[in-house]
Amino acid sequence: MKCAEFQRALPYIIDGGGTAEEQEHLRSCNICADLVQDLRYIAEQAKLLVPMEDPSPRVWNGISKTLEREGLVKPAPARRGLLGPQRQSWGFLAPLAAVSALAVGLYIYNGSNRAEQTTTAQQSGEQPAMAQVADDSAQDDQQVLELVAQHQPSMRQTYEQNLKSVNAYIRDAKASLQQNPDDNEAKEYLMQAYEQKAMLYQMAARSGE
Amino acid sequence: MRMIVRGAKLALMLVVCFATVAALAQTRKEMKFTVQPGASLSVINEFGPVAVRATGGRQVQIVAISHSEKVEIDQNQSGNRVEVRTHLLQPRLGAEAAKVAYEVSVPADVAVTVRSATGPITVERVRGDVTTQSDTADVDIRDVSGAHVHVRSMSGQVRLANVSNGHVEITSVSGPVTMTNVSGPKLEVNTTNGKISYTGNFANNGEYTFTNHNGDIDVFVPANASVDISARSVKGTVENDLQVAAPKLHVPGFASQADAGRAFAGTVNNGGSSVQIRSFSGKIRVKKQ
Numbered sequence: 001m002k003c004a005e006f007q008r009a010l011p012y013i014i015d016g017g018g019t020a021e022e023q024e025h026l027r028s029c030n031i032c033a034d035l036v037q038d039l040r041y042i043a044e045q046a047k048l049l050v051p052m053e054d055p056s057p058r059v060w061n062g063i064s065k066t067l068e069r070e071g072l073v074k075p076a077p078a079r080r081g082l083l084g085p086q087r088q089s090w091g092f093l094a095p096l097a098a099v100s101a102l103a104v105g106l107y108i109y110n111g112s113n114r115a116e117q118t119t120t121a122q123q124s125g126e127q128p129a130m131a132q133v134a135d136d137s138a139q140d141d142q143q144v145l146e147l148v149a150q151h152q153p154s155m156r157q158t159y160e161q162n163l164k165s166v167n168a169y170i171r172d173a174k175a176s177l178q179q180n181p182d183d184n185e186a187k188e189y190l191m192q193a194y195e196q197k198a199m200l201y202q203m204a205a206r207s208g209e
Numbered sequence: 210m211r212m213i214v215r216g217a218k219l220a221l222m223l224v225v226c227f228a229t230v231a232a233l234a235q236t237r238k239e240m241k242f243t244v245q246p247g248a249s250l251s252v253i254n255e256f257g258p259v260a261v262r263a264t265g266g267r268q269v270q271i272v273a274i275s276h277s278e279k280v281e282i283d284q285n286q287s288g289n290r291v292e293v294r295t296h297l298l299q300p301r302l303g304a305e306a307a308k309v310a311y312e313v314s315v316p317a318d319v320a321v322t323v324r325s326a327t328g329p330i331t332v333e334r335v336r337g338d339v340t341t342q343s344d345t346a347d348v349d350i351r352d353v354s355g356a357h358v359h360v361r362s363m364s365g366q367v368r369l370a371n372v373s374n375g376h377v378e379i380t381s382v383s384g385p386v387t388m389t390n391v392s393g394p395k396l397e398v399n400t401t402n403g404k405i406s407y408t409g410n411f412a413n414n415g416e417y418t419f420t421n422h423n424g425d426i427d428v429f430v431p432a433n434a435s436v437d438i439s440a441r442s443v444k445g446t447v448e449n450d451l452q453v454a455a456p457k458l459h460v461p462g463f464a465s466q467a468d469a470g471r472a473f474a475g476t477v478n479n480g481g482s483s484v485q486i487r488s489f490s491g492k493i494r495v496k497k498q
Contacts (some may be wrong), residue, residue: 162363162382165401167424192399196382
């Protein structure tokens with residue numbers, strides 16, 4: 001199983017699901033294993049932030065029927081996942097879900113939108129975990145570049161240059177947010193920067209298809 | 210003199226021979242699919258150009274020209290969904306050997322998705338949604354109306370011209386984005402360090418957002434444009450030629466930054482469209498067209 005195929009099923013895998021093939025890929029691929037670990041952590045913390053209210057099943061059924069009618073998705077068995085029960089397999093949402101989950105984690109990290117019930121002990125426990133996420137990013141970048149080098153060697157240098165630019169964007173946006181935790185534009189910059197990085201990762205994963 | 214003429218004739222004969230051999234090595238595949246309104250077409254071709262144009266009728270017609278026996282063209286139609294994909298028969302095939310050129314004609318209402326690493330990608334005159342994803346491919350989209358346009362690119366040049374009445378979303382890391390006469394209810398452009406250039410009147414009472422990290426953002430606006438505009442560069446500079454009145458809504462933090470030449474906000478004419486231009490450290494220039 002390739003990383004692109006695995007990442008399409010991320011919402012289901014994060015909640016402990018996944019087929020035997022997906023579990024085997026999780027055991028053998030460090031990039032995907034790190035991603036799942038980070039997303040599970042952020043998903044757990046996000047549940048503490050605000051009460052989550054899903055739209056009614058009627059809304060989701062209407063959306064999925066429209067997508068099936070237009071041929072954008074194939075009918076799939078209903079599985080419970082991060083996006084709620086009875087979701088279809090929307091692979092194109094997996095990277096967006098990853099970015100959104102990361103953004104939620106960042107809101108927790110900058111301390112600007114904590115729920116009142118978050119305790120000091122929880123805060124001190126979260127920051128080292130987010131720092132670990134940042135440290136692992138360089139390793140993830142290297143693995144992504146190796147993936148590109150395997151399938152499209154001529155593109156490796158281009159990917160490397162663009163990853164450097166995006167990482168610089170993320171660093172500047174984080175610094176700005178730390179100086180101004182309540183600045184909504186600073187939060188927006190950080191979200192945009194992570195979306196750019198998620199896009200590069202997705203393109204690299206697809207290069208192997 | 211006679212020797213020179215003979216030599217030239219021999220060289221010409223050799224060139225014609227080589228060209229004939231090269232032409233014979235090409236493989237041309239033609240495909241036709243009949244579709245109903247609301248159809249979708251997906252073309253996945255990592256190496257080589259993909260050109261899509263709208264025509265009349267209800268057929269999707271595709272001509273694919275490859276230059277190697279190590280690639281094949283896979284095709285699939287499931288009802289109104291058509292997918293065509295270049296399939297490499299050998300891993301790590303070089304870009305030249307893997308190159309396939311696609312010429313695609315579609316009914317105007319077909320939703321088109323094109324994915325190519327090197328491209329270029331061209332889409333013209335369609336009215337269905339357009340989605341492109343490219344690594345270094347240049348992307349050219351023109352004369353599209355009433356449709357959503359989504360462009361994702363790493364470093365290719367992105368050009369949009371005469372695109373109207375749809376949602377447009379462009380994400381590029383380092384490639385420049387150039388827009389001419391692009392308007393609609395929503396236009397969003399995000400780059401890391403790709404230059405953003407817009408020439409047009411921000412029509413349709415829409416929401417226009419341009420954001421980057423450190424590239425330049427150049428906006429050329431006619432005097433009759435109706436915009437509620439704000440521009441800010443956190444560490445760069447902002448230049449403005451427009452005569453603006455007070456903004457419709459309070460924009461926090463702008464007053465203090467305006468003096469430093471890093472921000473401005475205001476209303477032109479009736480302030481019909483909302484225009485937000487943000488750069489972290491790039492230079493923003495708003496000029497009269």
